[in-house]
Amino acid sequence: MSTSSWNLEQGDPISARLTTVELLGGGSAYEAYLAFDHLLYAPVVVKIVRPDQVHDASTLAGLERETDMVGDLAHPAIVRGFHAVLDGQRPHLVLENLDGPRLSSLVRRHGHLPPQQLLPLGLELASALHYLRERDVVHLDIKPANIIMGAPPRLIDLSVARSSAEAAALTTVIGTDAWMAPEQCDPPTSGSPGFASDVWGLGASLFYAAAGYRPFPRDEEPADSGDEDEPAVQHPQLSLPHAPLPERVDPSLRKVIESCLTPDPAQRPLPAEIAGMLEPMLAALPRPRLAGFKVSMR
Numbered sequence: 057m058s059t060s061s062w063n064l065e066q067g068d069p070i071s072a073r074l075t076t077v078e079l080l081g082g083g084s085a086y087e088a089y090l091a092f093d094h095l096l097y098a099p100v101v102v103k104i105v106r107p108d109q110v111h112d113a114s115t116l117a118g119l120e121r122e123t124d125m126v127g128d129l130a131h132p133a134i135v136r137g138f139h140a141v142l143d144g145q146r147p148h149l150v151l152e153n154l155d156g157p158r159l160s161s162l163v164r165r166h167g168h169l170p171p172q173q174l175l176p177l178g179l180e181l182a183s184a185l186h187y188l189r190e191r192d193v194v195h196l197d198i199k200p201a202n203i204i205m206g207a208p209p210r211l212i213d214l215s216v217a218r219s220s221a222e223a224a225a226l227t228t229v230i231g232t233d234a235w236m237a238p239e240q241c242d243p244p245t246s247g248s249p250g251f252a253s254d255v256w257g258l259g260a261s262l263f264y265a266a267a268g269y270r271p272f273p274r275d276e277e278p279a280d281s282g283d284e285d286e287p288a289v290q291h292p293q294l295s296l297p298h299a300p301l302p303e304r305v306d307p308s309l310r311k312v313i314e315s316c317l318t319p320d321p322a323q324r325p326l327p328a329e330i331a332g333m334l335e336p337m338l339a340a341l342p343r344p345r346l347a348g349f350k351v352s353m354r
Contacts (some may be wrong), residue, residue: 095137196218298317
């Protein structure tokens with residue numbers, strides 16, 4: 057992983073319209089900063105190509121692909137993109153600043169989610185995946201670290217997203233090892249990635265949210281690890297069943313999660329079918345009562 061950094065601190069300019077607030081994190085090719093956009097007059101997230109990647113054709117092509125992708129999508133549960141600079145000293149993409157923790161961080165800190173939080177999450181993500189399918193976009197990296205638990209929850213990071221034809225043509229691993237579908241692990245030998253791969257990612261993320269641990273933990277790490285950027289590891293999802301869900305998980309929810317984690321992509325449900333299974337579960341939850349509040353009808 058690259059350690060090259062811009063080392064920007066609070067108050068440093070990123071561009072004429074962007075001022076650094078703080079470093080949020082980053083990956084092998086990018087750094088992410090919270091910044092203030094003086095045109096929007098609002099905080100934003102700026103994804104900046106690392107200094108040693110500024111002239112890398114593959115990195116710049118990836119930034120352009122993500123820019124085109126977020127600019128062409130508009131859904132309540134998918135992060136929005138505002139503008140980008142694809143050349144110059146600091147190529148970058150400006151994204152919506154979302155208020156809320158990542159699902160990975162939330163579960164790691166506080167444990168599994170209650171049904172009142174988990175079921176709306178599942179519905180929002182199923183809605184987002186239905187929309188992406190209709191727009192011919194395969195995300196390829198659905199995982200807890202790419203889900204922001206706001207109101208509503210948002211799916212982020214379309215840096216590796218592709219059309220269904222491009223996803224099916226992959227001959228290299230794209231995604232995050234612990235969360236990817238079996239067909240993503242060694243294409244084309246393991247199969248062809250596609251829309252059903254994102255359904256697997258949804259199922260794996262809901263498993264983590266419901267259980268508090270991963271469906272396929274690595275031998276060398278505890279099951280509750282939610283790290284988003286991991287080195288290459290073995291892929292137990294190619295040959296092993298997922299870990300058991302806790303007994304407390306409702307049988308109906310268990311059925312949804314397990315159907316998403318079916319090894320055969322053709323047997324996984326469509327996002328709209330997942331929403332159809334989750335909606336009655338949410339409707340059946342007891343509504344909270346306001347203590348001491350009475351309504352008098354006269």
